[in-house]
Amino acid sequence: MTDTASLLVEDRASVRVLTMNRPDKRNALDNALTQALLGALQAADRDPAVKAIVLAGAGKAFCAGADVKEFGGFVHAGGADDASRAAQAALDRAHLTTNLHRVFSQIAKPVIGAAHGYAMGGGAGLALACDMLVAGESLKLGYPELKHGIVAAIVMANLVRQVGRKTAFELVSLGETVDAARALALGLANRVVPDEALLETAVAFAERLATFDGPAMNATKRLFHRVADLPLQQALDASLDTNLMMRSFRKEGGKAQ
Known part of the structure; x- marks a missing residue:
């Protein structure tokens, strides 16, 4: 296992486990953790x-969202130079956060989320960005941003695509917390398990996916x-392209290269 302070990296055979490691902050996303992840x-x-x-996520939560204390300087900047630096820092952070949420669909390897406790705001967005999600029974997932006068902006694109328009609007406008059972019913989670079985269940899913032919996966x-x-x-055309591409990778009577 390697430790970059805010992120633990452990290899279990062909499965890599990434654990957000700010348990005292409920794994809230600051710049360092976001960049490390x-x-x-x-x-x-x-x-x-x-x-x-x-x-x-380490400790009692998956991820509580953005570390709001890190944004204090953005709000309380003093003179014009401070305000300009604060605005640039906020813009840089927004791009970094967007890149993090974007990377889940850009990388070729499947990502299994193992979420328990609080998964709020950006943390809920991370949970949904995973290709599959195993939820612990303690999961509390939600988008409370509007209650604090801000917008669940970056996470909204993925949310709408996963649960549909009306449910997504309900979640971002009312800001109500979704428990594990409702997350499963809404299709946000694939399985609900006791917290003590959460990581091993997620790793087991990943191990099954790891056994499949790499190019095909x-x-x-x-x-x-x-x-x-x-x-x-257009979707059928894209599917045909992939079908033809995979055939070109195969030997006669063999597996994909």
């Missing part, structure tokens, strides 16, 4: 020994994200 996901995707990824994920928002005819 983005880099770790990209590094896992480049590593040929890694076939699947698990994302978890990678092509499956790429095609899945490609067709999700395409009209039917």
Whole structure:
């Protein structure tokens, strides 16, 4: 296991487990953790020994969202120079956060989320960005931003695509917390398990995915994200392209290269 202070990285055979490690802050996302997580996901995707990824949170929560204390300087900047630096810092952070949420669909390897306790705001967004999600029974997932006078902006695109317009609007406008059972019913989670079985269940899912042919798994994920928002005819064309591409990777009577 390697430790970058705010992120733990552990390899279990061909599964890489990334654990957000700010338990005293409920794994709230500051710049350091956000950058570390983005880099770790990209590094896992480049590593040929890694076939699947698990994302978890240390302590009693998955991720409580953005670390609001880190944004204090943005709000309380003094003179014009301070205000300009604060505005640039806020813009840089927004781009970093967007890149983190974007990378889940860009990397070829599947990511299994293991979420328990609080998964709020940006933390809920991370949970939904995973390709599959195992929820602990203690999960409390929600988007409370509007209650604090801000917008659940970056996380909204993925939320709408996963639960549909009316449910997504309910979640971001009312800001009500969703428990594990409702997350499962809404299709936000794939399984609900006791917290003590959460990580092992997520790793078991990842291990199953890791046994499949690598090029086929990678092509499956790429095609899945490609067709999700395409009209039917374009989606069928994309599917045909992938079918033909995978055939070109195969030997006669053999497996994909």
